[in-house]
Amino acid sequence: MSNDMMEVVARTKRFINRDFSLGEYDRGWTKLERYLFIEVYEVIKDFYIATSDKNIISYSSDLMRLKIPTSNLNPKFFSRKNMGRDLYDAAKRLSKKQINTVSVGEGGQVGFSFKNIFSEIVYAPENDKENIYVEITSQIYEEMVPIESYCILDLKLISDFNSGNTVRLYEIFKSYAFRKKITLSFTSLRKKLGFFEEGSYEEWKHFNAQVLKPAVKEINNKDDKNKELFRDIEVFYEKKRGSQDINFTIVKVDPIVKTISSK
DNA sequence: GTGCTACACATCCCATATCT
């Protein structure tokens, strides 16, 4: 007993609408881009549930302007020396992010809708190095706000994952974690991950071997014993041969206090 | 520039679930 020690890990939680998971969009999101997006999300969510409007600059039925205080940014997502450049690169790429919907009608007629997620992202340190300014249109932020579908993401975990696929799958699993068992078809999971439209991973075998299995392994923290402290769900799944359905079992685990034995 | 990692496959071999 004296050999055991209790460790309490400080956690930073963020809420995100599970129906607006970034996983449903392009696969080319870096970890930093996703993190900045989640911080924007936090400001909008706080505004909508009337927790805080301190970072909202203006709001209309068409457009919302908000700011992200740089002092709140988690340094873990940036390289130590080049935070400024990291921020520049990520903001530049974020400003180009789109939501794309492409449909093919019966006669092969293609319909499409492209929307930029952010209409403007500004960071001008010579004027104001404390804040990043973000402009977002109503078409986008209205998708974010249905409060009944928020799920809680753990930033520490997200920063520890080393694959974008893992982050997206983690978002999806967390969004369903209020249920113990879920069934998703292979196709719907590919759609959620953005692989469907790209035509990637058409074979379950490849998808499982390259995407799902490594991600679940990482989420369950089977790789690194030192990271045992940092997990909040455990995921198990099975898929019957020939079936489209994948059955997931998601178990919540308490990540905050764990007893670890020192040898 | 080099080296590393993540990613998206393709291919080969083998085990086994499912069908006839």
Next chain:
DNA sequence: AGATATGGGATGTGTAGCAC
């Protein structure tokens, strides 16, 4: 029971992005 289809494992290839 034997054939066939499906899926797992291992390996290799090429590309892209990033760090140094």
